[in-house]
Amino acid sequence: MHNGEISSYGTNKRFVSGFGYECTLSTDTEVIAYLFDLIARKQKIDIRMIHLILASPLWQEIERMPRDNKELVKALRILYGSALINGPFSIIVGNTGFMYALNDRIKLRPLVAARKNDYLFVSSEEASIRKVCPSPDILWHPDGGEPVIGIVNKKVAGKKGDGTRSVKLDDQPVKV
Amino acid sequence: MALKLNQSEFIIERDENKCISCQVCVRQCSNDVHEYDSEGDMIYSDSLKCVGCHRCESLCPTGALKIKERKSQFRTNYNWSASHLRDIYRQADSGGVLLTGMGCDKPYTVYWDRILFNASQVTNPSIDPLREPMEIKTFIGRKPDRLEFKSSRSSKNTGVRLKTKMSPQLELSTPIMFSAMSYGSISLNACRSLAAAASQFGTYYNTGEGGMHKDLYEYAKNTIIQVASGRFGVDADYLNKGSAVEIKIGQGAKPGIGGHLPGEKVTKDISNTRMIPEGTDALSPAPHHDIYSIEDLAQLINALKEATDWSKPVGVKVSAVHNIAPIASGIVRAGADFIAIDGLRGGTGAAPQIIRDNVGIPIELAVASVDERLREEGIRHKASIIAGGSIRSSSDAIKAIALGADAVYIATAALIAMGCHLCQKCYTGKCNWGIATQDPYLTKRLNPEIGTRRLLNLLRSWSLEIKEMLGGAGINAIESLKGNREHLRGIGLNDRELEVLGIKHAGEAW
Amino acid sequence: MPERPGEVKMKKIYIQEEYCIGCRLCEIYCQVKHSKSKKIIKAYREELIDVLPRVLVEEIGYNSFAIQCRHCADAPCVAACISGAMQKNKNTGVVTCDEDKCVGCWSCIMVCPYGVIRRDLSGKKIASKCDLCVDEEIPVCVKNCPNEALKFIEKDENEKN
Numbered sequence: 050m051h052n053g054e055i056s057s058y059g060t061n062k063r064f065v066s067g068f069g070y071e072c073t074l075s076t077d078t079e080v081i082a083y084l085f086d087l088i089a090r091k092q093k094i095d096i097r098m099i100h101l102i103l104a105s106p107l108w109q110e111i112e113r114m115p116r117d118n119k120e121l122v123k124a125l126r127i128l129y130g131s132a133l134i135n136g137p138f139s140i141i142v143g144n145t146g147f148m149y150a151l152n153d154r155i156k157l158r159p160l161v162a163a164r165k166n167d168y169l170f171v172s173s174e175e176a177s178i179r180k181v182c183p184s185p186d187i188l189w190h191p192d193g194g195e196p197v198i199g200i201v202n203k204k205v206a207g208k209k210g211d212g213t214r215s216v217k218l219d220d221q222p223v224k225v
Numbered sequence: 226m227a228l229k230l231n232q233s234e235f236i237i238e239r240d241e242n243k244c245i246s247c248q249v250c251v252r253q254c255s256n257d258v259h260e261y262d263s264e265g266d267m268i269y270s271d272s273l274k275c276v277g278c279h280r281c282e283s284l285c286p287t288g289a290l291k292i293k294e295r296k297s298q299f300r301t302n303y304n305w306s307a308s309h310l311r312d313i314y315r316q317a318d319s320g321g322v323l324l325t326g327m328g329c330d331k332p333y334t335v336y337w338d339r340i341l342f343n344a345s346q347v348t349n350p351s352i353d354p355l356r357e358p359m360e361i362k363t364f365i366g367r368k369p370d371r372l373e374f375k376s377s378r379s380s381k382n383t384g385v386r387l388k389t390k391m392s393p394q395l396e397l398s399t400p401i402m403f404s405a406m407s408y409g410s411i412s413l414n415a416c417r418s419l420a421a422a423a424s425q426f427g428t429y430y431n432t433g434e435g436g437m438h439k440d441l442y443e444y445a446k447n448t449i450i451q452v453a454s455g456r457f458g459v460d461a462d463y464l465n466k467g468s469a470v471e472i473k474i475g476q477g478a479k480p481g482i483g484g485h486l487p488g489e490k491v492t493k494d495i496s497n498t499r500m501i502p503e504g505t506d507a508l509s510p511a512p513h514h515d516i517y518s519i520e521d522l523a524q525l526i527n528a529l530k531e532a533t534d535w536s537k538p539v540g541v542k543v544s545a546v547h548n549i550a551p552i553a554s555g556i557v558r559a560g561a562d563f564i565a566i567d568g569l570r571g572g573t574g575a576a577p578q579i580i581r582d583n584v585g586i587p588i589e590l591a592v593a594s595v596d597e598r599l600r601e602e603g604i605r606h607k608a609s610i611i612a613g614g615s616i617r618s619s620s621d622a623i624k625a626i627a628l629g630a631d632a633v634y635i636a637t638a639a640l641i642a643m644g645c646h647l648c649q650k651c652y653t654g655k656c657n658w659g660i661a662t663q664d665p666y667l668t669k670r671l672n673p674e675i676g677t678r679r680l681l682n683l684l685r686s687w688s689l690e691i692k693e694m695l696g697g698a699g700i701n702a703i704e705s706l707k708g709n710r711e712h713l714r715g716i717g718l719n720d721r722e723l724e725v726l727g728i729k730h731a732g733e734a735w
Numbered sequence: 736m737p738e739r740p741g742e743v744k745m746k747k748i749y750i751q752e753e754y755c756i757g758c759r760l761c762e763i764y765c766q767v768k769h770s771k772s773k774k775i776i777k778a779y780r781e782e783l784i785d786v787l788p789r790v791l792v793e794e795i796g797y798n799s800f801a802i803q804c805r806h807c808a809d810a811p812c813v814a815a816c817i818s819g820a821m822q823k824n825k826n827t828g829v830v831t832c833d834e835d836k837c838v839g840c841w842s843c844i845m846v847c848p849y850g851v852i853r854r855d856l857s858g859k860k861i862a863s864k865c866d867l868c869v870d871e872e873i874p875v876c877v878k879n880c881p882n883e884a885l886k887f888i889e890k891d892e893n894e895k896n
Binding site: 068 | 364372394706707
Binding site for chain 3: 247253666674
C-alpha cells in the first residue's frame with residue numbers, strides 16, 4: 050500500500066529493470082514492490098536494514114555515526130543510491146511472514162503504529178487504528194526513515210515500551 | 226604575397242568623445258592592434274589583427290571601445306559561408322592544416338536546448354532547499370555487485386558489519402569536476418586557480434597531459450592524474466600523488482588524434498614538468514603505443530592499479546564517437562572504475578579546425594546511449610559515467626545526470642569564469658587574459674587569488690541552482706535523479722532523437 | 736617589538752609585482768582623483784589633465800610594479816622640508832604636503848630614498864606625492880587595479896620576509 054507519489058520513479062524503474070523486473074502498470078507503487086523484492090529476497094539484505102536503502106539517513110547523520118556503522122551505511126547508500134525512494138511516501142509491505150511499514154526520510158506523509166498483545170497495527174491515521182482497536186497497549190508515530198517491522202511468530206520491532214526498540218543506527222543499544 | 230585576401234573579422238568602434246588616449250588598450254593588446262600617435266594624440270586601431278578577445282574593451286576606463294563581429298562581407302550565399310571562403314584563403318596562403326582553439330562552434334543541434342526539466346505540482350510537493358536538506362554529494366568509482374555482511378559482537382547496536390571491501394571512491398561535494406586542462410596549454414596561474422578552487426570546494430580537477438607541477442603538490446588530494454598517449458611526466462611518483470588516475474584515449478575536440486603543444490610554449494618550467502627537452506614540440510601520438518586492442522587497455526588499467534596499490538580509482542577518458550555504446554561497454558568490462566565521455570563540443574588549446582568541427586557526436590546522445598547500453602548489459606553499476614564536452618550551465622549538468630551521468634566535467638565554463646572570451650586563438654599562445662599562454666608578461670594577468678575566487682563562485686552558483694531545480698522536482702538527493710528520464714521531456718525533437726535520448730516529448734505524460 | 740619613534744600603526748599600499756600587469760590604470764585614477772572635476776573624461780579633455788599621478792609604474796622587461804610614497808616612520812622628506820609643508824600626521828601617520836606652504840625648493844625630492852615625489856610645475860611650483868586618499872574608504876589606485884595587485888593593508892615592516 051502506498052500513500053504518496055515518488056519523484057525517484059524513473060531512477061528506481063531503471064534500477065530494477067537491470068535485474069529483470071519490468072514495470073508494466075502505470076502506477077509508481079509497482080516499483081516499490083519490485084525494489085523490496087529485489088533487495089530483501091534476491092540480494093538478501095536483512096529486513097532490518099532495508100530502510101537504510103529505501104529511506105537512507107542524511108549524509109550529515111551518517112558522518113556522526115560510530116565507525117563501523119558509518120562504513121556500513123555509507124556502502125549501502127553508495128551501492129543502492131538508485132533504490133532510494135524520493136518524494137513523499139508511507140508504504141506498508143507485507144506477505145504471510147511479515148509486515149513492514151516505512152515513511153520517507155523527511156516525513157512528508159503520516160504513519161502511525163500500535164500494539165496490543167500479539168497484534169501490530171499500522172495506518173496513516175490514528176483514528177483508523179482506534180476504530181479497530183480502541184485502546185492499544187502502545188501507540189507511536191515513527192520518525193521519517195524509521196521502519197516498523199512485524200515478523201510473525203517473532204517479537205515485534207517497534208519504537209517504545211516493553212523492551213523492544215526500532216532498528217535505529219545511532220549509539221543507543223538495540224534489544225530485539 | 227602582398228595582396229591580402231582575408232578581411233578583418235572584427236570592427237573596433239572607438240567613441241572619440243570618450244577616448245582619453247590613456248593607452249591602456251595599447252599596452253594590453255598582445256596582438257598589437259592599437260597604436261598611439263603622439264603627434265596627433267590619437268590612437269589608431271588595426272582591426273585586421275583583432276581576434277575579438279575583448280581585453281581592451283574590458284579594461285578601457287571610459288568604456289570607449291566596442292568590439293563587434295564583422296558579419297558577412299561577401300554576397301549572401303547559403304552554401305559558401307564566409308568562413309568557408311576565409312578558410313580557403315588561409316589554406317592557399319599557408320599550405321598547412323588550419324588550427325583553432327576551444328570547442329566546435331558550428332550550428333549542429335544543441336540538445337540541451339531542446340530538453341526540458343520537470344517540476345512537481347500538487348500530486349507531489351516540491352522541496353524548499355532553503356529549509357530542507359538537499360543532498361548533492363556524489364561518489365565516483367566502481368560499485369560491487371552486491372554487499373556481504375558479517376555479524377559482529379563489537380559493533381554497537383546493529384550486530385552487523387560490512388564484509389565486502391568497497392573499491393576506492395572519489396567523494397565529491399557537488400556533481401561537478403574540472404576537466405583535463407594541461408599545464409602547457411594553460412598557464413600555471415590558471416592551474417593554480419583550478420586546483421585551489423577544487424580543493425576548497427570539495428571536488429576534483431584534472432592535470433591533463435601536462436604532468437603535475439611541484440607548486441600544485443599541495444592540492445594532490447583533489448587531483449585526478451591523467452595518463453595520456455605521450456606519457457608526459459608519468460612515473461610511479463606522479464601516479465601515487467593524486468587521488469585517481471585517468472587514461473586518456475581521446476578528447477571530444479579531436480577524436481582520433483593526439484595532443485599538440487607547439488615548441489614555443491615549451492618553456493623551462495614546462496620542460497621540467499613534462500620531462501621533455503625545452504623548445505621541442507610536445508606531440509602526443511594518436512593511439513597509445515601500447516594500446517592496440519581492448520585487452521591491451523585492460524592490461525594497462527591493471528598495471529596502473531598495481532602501481533597505485535589498488536587504492537585509487539582508475540578510469541578512462543574517451544571521445545564520443547559513433548559506436549560509443551559498445552566501446553563504453555568494452556571499457557567497463559576491461560576494468561575501468563569510471564568512464565569520462567567527451568562530446569563533440571569539447572574544448573581544446575589547439576586542434577585542426579576540420580576535425581574539431583566534423584568528428585564526433587554530441588554528448589547528450591552519447592550519455593543517453595551509453596547509459597542505456599550498460600544498463601541493458603547489467604553492468605551500469607560497475608563504473609561511473611562522467612559527461613563532458615560543453616556543459617554550459619547548471620541546467621546542462623542536471624540534464625546530463627537525468628540522462629544517466631554520475632557527474633559532469635567542465636572546462637570551457639571554468640575558463641570563461643576566469644576571463645576567457647572564446648576568441649579561439651589559444652594555439653597562438655598570446656592569450657590576453659593570461660590563461661592559454663606561457664608568456665610571462667601575459668600570465669601575470671591571471672591573479673590566482675581572483676581566479677580561485679571566481680571559480681569557487683561558479684561552483685557555488687551552479688550547486689545552488691542544482692539544488693533549486695532538484696527541490697522543484699521534489700527530489701532531495703541527487704542519486705534519485707541519476708538516469709531518471711521521467712523528469713525530462715524533449716521539445717522540437719523528432720522521433721528518432723527522442724528514442725536515442727530515451728525521453729518523451731513535452732506534453733506527453735506517464 | 737617596541738615601536739620606533741614616529742611609527743604609527745597604519746594601513747599602507749603594497750604592491751605584488753607578480754600580478755602588476757603594467758596597464759597604468761592606477762596612474763590614471765590617481766590623476767582623476769586629484770583633478771578639479773574628478774570625472775575621468777572631463778578631466779582629460781577639458782582640464783588637459785596637467786595633474787601628475789602620485790603613483791608611478793616602473794617597468795623593466797616584462798616586470799612592472801607600481802610605487803608610491805611609503806609614509807615612512809622617520810620620513811626624510813619631513814626632516815628636509817624647509818618650510819614645514821611636509822608633515823607626518825601623528826594620529827593617521829600619513830605624510831602630506833601642504834600646498835600653501837610649499838615653496839618648491841625640491842629638497843624633499845632629493846632626499847626621498849624611493850624617488851616618489853615629483854615636481855608639479857603646472858601652477859604654483861609644488862611637490863606632488865601620494866596622500867593615501869584620506870577622504871576615500873580605500874585609495875583609488877588600490878580600488879581600481881584590475882588584477883588586485885595593489886593591497887591596502889597593515890603590515891609589520893620590521894618583519895623580515
